[in-house]
Amino acid sequence: MEPNKNILSIIRGEIRDFLYNSIEIVPGYVFNQYDTIKRCHLYLNSQFEDQTFYQGRPKLFDNKIKPKRDRVAAFLNIDTKDIKAISRSGSDNPYKMLIAQKELDYYLKDNDYAQKLNDMAETSVDFGSVVIRKTNKGSETVDLRRMFNDPTVESLQKSRFLTFKHLFTSSELRAKVKDGWDEDVIEGIIEWKERQMNTSNAGSSYERDGQINMIRSTPYIEVYERFGEVEKGFLDKSSKKWDKTLVKSLFIVAEPMAYSKDANGQYMGEDGGILFKSAWTKDYPVDEYHYYKTPGRWLGIGVVESLFIPQERINELANQKRSSMELSTLHLWQTSEPTIVNNVLTDLQNGDVMITGQAGLNPIVNEERNLAAFASEEQYYLNSIDAISFVSPQAGGEQVPSSTPATNAVIQQNNTLSVFNFKRQNYANFVRRYLRKFVLPGLLRQMSVEHIFRFAGDYEQMTKLNLGVATSFANQKAREMFLKGTIVTPEAYQEILMKNIQSLKGSQELHLQINETWFSDIDLDFDILIDNEQQSTDVIANNTWQVIQALSANPEALQHPVTRALIMDYAEKVGINPTKLESMDMNPALQQQGQSMPQVQAQQAPVGQGATQPAQVR
16 A cells, blocks of 8 residues: 555545635635535624624624524424325225324324424525434434535535544443444554543534634544545455555544654654444435535525625624714814813813803714614615515514505515425425435334334224224124135125224224234325425315315215216316215214214225234224
């Protein structure tokens, strides 16, 4: 291997290039991804990049970005209640799908996905991009301050490298031995770190030379996880000839920034080490969403970055206005008489009479006469902030001026909502993809583990579940009778079904034993119904109500072949599943019990098909 050519130096060089070099998006537009992320972070916290004073005082930061950012994040955010379980196979088993939805709701709540979705929406608005990484426990939102990539690529999957920085204590690092990390290297790194210092500065928020956080704590060890191409020789050192073939790999290294130098500053050797290495043939374990994408750079443009310029001018006006107003509060006097006192506050008493010459004692006119210009300039940039962020004052919760025509207010509100509905559609597509890639595997694992499902819901849901359980038992009983050679007539099947329904009548709770095959007939998937991309909930609700009114006015419409065909065709065109209309007839026996359950016909549940066996029901 070439002298000083090792994976540690490669990682060190990539990170330094990422931190300190810029790229040219177009001639005249120079961009540094790391500096942009840092600046967004500063502005969100009302801090300046340049901490110098303005006329001897700390500068004012009049933050107009954060309210817009909060409003946009609220528009974009998707709640867990909006996530619905669906069957890609079109399984017509509504009670199983209802149980699957309850399993999904519990899984999302138990794993705190509500907070994860909030973090994803806020991060995308703050920095323009959000990256979700697959982990052993599901997924996590990546801290962009500690992610390094090629800043020129369109997506992370096309980046030459993708590196994540982690901070480990000694005990956390030793715990990684069970994951296959090199124990000898770990102990050597820990020993080296302890020789450097007994305690360490707290981990810094951003990479920088010189001064860092001075909060003292136990030593942190910097660990970098790099996905990307390397020469094959880095993976296979047993070969006598260095193989320069490029292969995808995963390297986990400790302290790559630390290396020894002689008195002349020349490189002597690495203080860090390789903790783990292997070939990596899959895609990078990440997914990404960009609030606004522009060619030439990976990082998207968020609300904060788009408001850099108007925020700067608002800050300038705030500091200029403060200095001007302070000057206008001074009471200054002028005179040509040498006999006038020096300070009227200390040299005169109440009732004193001053004798002056013709010049007299006159006040200096120093009141602020530029307030109108300040107000006009400030309003211009406030309007600019509204226009750039697409968040009008009304959308931000502010009162509409009384002079504003109602029509104008409605138009502004609709314009704002139309923009964010489009953004939300794109974001919902990303969340749907994220759920399939990172949430569904964990959910299926949890659902396939044998467990007791307990449900205590409202009357309508309990009715649906009881009917489903009764149908399941009836199918199972009919199947057993069929295998024994007994002919199951429709009347006999209906009698079995009614006995099961009677046994469940009045039950306030449902207990089911779920095993690994219980959901095998459902090809589970997710949908988000608030994005209007696949269907509009408002339109569906309105169309459903129209169908209900039409059938209420003419209950026999489904019985006539012509009107039935027309109703089914209409339902399909307006987004209503026509198969749900198949069960419009009501079972007289159930009506006598006061329950609105669809009749289960023997021909709709063929003997020996669709039978499931919940082990316990009480």
